[in-house]
Amino acid sequence: MSLMVLSMACVGFFLVQRAWPRESGRDKPTLSAWPSAVVPRGGHVTLRCHHQSRFTKFRLYKEDGILNPDFQGGIFWNSSLMFPVTTAHAGTYRCRGFHPDSRTPWTALSNPLVIRVTGQRAPVWLLVGCPSGSDHPAQPGPKVQPGENVTLSCSSRSSFDMYHLSRDGEIPELRLPAVRSVNGTFQAHFPLGPATHGATYRCFGSFHGTPYEWSAPSDPLSVSVTGNPRHLHVLIGTSGVIMLFIIIIFFLIHRWWSTKKNAAVVDQEPGVDRTVNREEVTYAQLDHCIFTQRKITRPSQRSKRPPRETSV
Structure with missing residues (x-):
């Protein structure tokens, strides 16, 4: 009885562990930047954390560079606007979405998004x-x-x-x-x-x-x-056709050579059998001739001596 209870408990724990990520919304959200992740100094950029479940609140985390207290761990609705952008905004960002109806409301961290700030005066x-x-x-x-x-x-x-x-x-x-x-x-x-x-x-x-x-x-x-x-596409296509033709020709030559080689081996092996068969046929014909000669020997060649009379 205790063994059955233990088995049922293990199965239940396994099922709960498998269902936990779906119930807690642990799939990664996506963090995007609009209009671009490369922002001129003094410009603006909007960060948005989104997922197929369409949550409305998210947290923003900055992983490197200068930590900005206005963004580090702050809660935002729908999107976050950076304006005006300074060098302090440059760095790597991630986000977490909020699911109020989940057992663990905060999702896993999103993939990193790098914000690059341009504007140094050195000419390039x-x-x-x-x-x-x-x-x-x-x-x-x-x-x-x-x-x-x-x-x-x-x-x-x-x-x-x-x-x-x-x-x-x-x-x-x-x-x-x-x-x-x-x-x-x-x-x-x-x-x-x-x-x-x-x-x-x-x-x-x-x-x-x-x-x-x-x-x-x-x-x-x-x-x-x-x-x-x-013209370039035609040239590339022609080169591809030529290469394919060469490969096919090589394959056919290789196959023909292999077939010819195998046929030569097959021809050599029955040749021995035919030689042996000729010897057997010759011997059989010779034996048959001897047997026939013995059988049709003329009576004149037989002994003409009369049979001995039996004396009583």
């Missing part, structure tokens, strides 16, 4: 190709051919530790460490590979000590692809 230049001693950007709106390899270079007189390249405002960005050049500037070269579509790029610089405080953006650089991008 964005060039097409590797700069050769020039301190000024190339002419805006460079044009490249479809499939042409493109390299963008960030450069500045300030000793930035890291450069960040943003395409059409997308986050996450590309980043590379800065390297001191011969002319005294600090540069980073971003190879973008073959050009397929045009885009607008901006470059930012940052220091290791304040990784979320970026420089003011460089002037936007719009790279346009001239000609018809379909």
Whole structure:
């Protein structure tokens, strides 16, 4: 009886543990920034913690950088507006949603959201190709051919530790460490590979000590692809078809060679059997001839002596 009670208790505990995350709303909410997580100093950004359960209250936590008492652990309704944004707002944020009807009303922490504040005065230049001693950007709106390899270079007189390249405002960005050049500037070269579509790029610089405080953006650089991008797609498609054709030909040759090799082995093995069979047939024919010869021996060749008379 006690064993049955213990078993039922274990099963009940297991079921409660499995149901607990759903009942307590432990799934992670999502923390988002509008209009962008890269905010100029003095600008504004709205943070929103949302989930499919659509709770209305949430807490905001700042994990690094300068802790802001106005946001650390504060309770917000629907969204939180940061204005005006200063360098103190730069850092990593998470949120917890509130479920009043749950046994544990606060959800798990959301995934991190990094707010980057731009606005340092050191100028940053964005060039097409590797700069050769020039301190000024190339002419805006460079044009490249479809499939042409493109390299963008960030450069500045300030000793930035890291450069960040943003395409059409997308986050996450590309980043590379800065390297001191011969002319005294600090540069980073971003190879973008073959050009397929045009885009607008901006470059930012940052220091290791304040990784979320970026420089003011460089002037936007719009790279346009001239000609018809379909030509590049056709070229890539043709190359793929040729490679597929070569692979198929190689497979067929390999299969033909394997079949021919196996057929040669099969032909050799029955050859021995046929040799043995010829010997057996020859022996059988010879034996048959001897037997037939004995059988049809003429009477003249037999002994002509009369049989002995039996004397009484």
